[in-house]
């Protein structure tokens with residue numbers, strides 16, 4: 001039977017980052033297994049938005065540490081061909097008077113106290129950055145210049161290529177079908193092509209983390225939720241120089257960004273369609289939903305009243321009860337370390353999460369504590385729910 005120090009299940013942006021960081025930190029005998037191809041899971045469906053705006057302080061810390069990687073991605077990977085596809089256009093977030101205002105104020109205050117460059121803007125300043133939107137109802141507007149969007153598929157591929165160059169074995173088209181156990185301890189995985197032993201198994205399976213529960217009997221607090229994304233073509237264009245925009249005043253807490261040079265990518269930041277089973281195949285985007293989102297867009301972007309639907313697609317979130325990830329060991333399954341439940345905001349955390357998970361596996365201290373993300377928080381009733389409540393702002 002083959003044997004490795006570490007096996008990583010999943011080669012999405014999280015698994016690839018874990019593998020790269022393991023190798024960069026000196027691990028020698030690492031195997032990554034994916035039943036599909038690198039980045040083919042939910043990473044390829046990501047809207048790619050990068051911000052440090054969160055109401056949960058540990059998320060701010062992970063996002064900030066990750067931003068410093070995205071900003072100098074090729075240098076960090078020591079690979080001049082590596083690109084994250086970063087567009088550094090900034091992140092604008094606004095709330096009118098009402099229930100979300102206090103959360104926005106507290107989150108902006110925390111960001112500034114953490115040394116993150118964030119400015120408060122008046123409506124005229126906001127309109128100078130995003131002239132296609134109206135801000136006359138805004139009670140508070142924050143702008144984070146060190147933010148924007150990038151490409152999760154490119155990032156997953158670059159981490160995977162870098163990991164391979166550093167000696168990691170990456171095998172695609174191999175399905176993991178179970179965990180090997182000695183007593184409680186996880187000692188490897190069962191695959192369609194045979195059993196493989198490992199000192200530690202890292203699961204970065206995203207929505208498919210539910211399989212861990214079926215294999216072990218230990219419940220995994222994650223559900224698969226489908227979300228819809230639209231690309232709208234309106235006048236004037238939503239150019240890449242314009243910031244990402246989070247509209248806390250809209251019923252769906254819309255997020256918008258430039259897409260393909262001139263279109264608007266837009267989606268709701270609230271709950272999506274709960275799926276019975278994990279499946280990232282494309283789902284329907286009904287005309288009712290297009291009309292519902294379109295009406296919210298027209299409310300904020302008046303000239304987009306006549307925008308056309310250029311394209312639409314769906315993607316699936318791995319949602320936990322508090323919309324924050326589960327990171328670290330599973331105490332009832334020694335030998336297993338997990339990183340799942342990113343609830344629609346995992347791409348922007350992927351470099352720092354990969355590093356912290358690799359450090360945990362290697363018994364090293366982490367720069368950002370993973371304690372708040374323990375799976376035990378659910379049993380203890382210590383949920384990590386952010387000030388915005390349920391939803392991917394967190």
Ligand SMILES: Cc1cc2nc3c(=O)[nH]c(=O)nc-3n(C[C@H](O)[C@H](O)[C@H](O)COP(=O)(O)OP(=O)(O)OC[C@H]3O[C@@H](n4cnc5c(N)ncnc54)[C@H](O)[C@@H]3O)c2cc1C
Pocket residue numbers: 009010011012013014015016033034035036037038039040041042043044045046047048049050152174175176177204205206207208209211227229314315316317339340342343344345346347348349
């Ligand atoms: C529509 C949408 C928009 C999003 N927008 C943003 C955003 O703007 N900003 C942001 O930060 N985040 C965003 N996210 C979230 C972010 O994209 C995800 O958190 C991140 O990509 C998850 O990466 P992952 O590696 O955990 O999962 P995945 O990419 O899904 O990778 C999991 C991998 O595990 C493999 N796998 C699972 N089970 C097995 C098995 N049994 N055997 C072998 N292989 C297995 C799968 O094949 C898959 O490749 C968005 C997500 C979606 C769906």
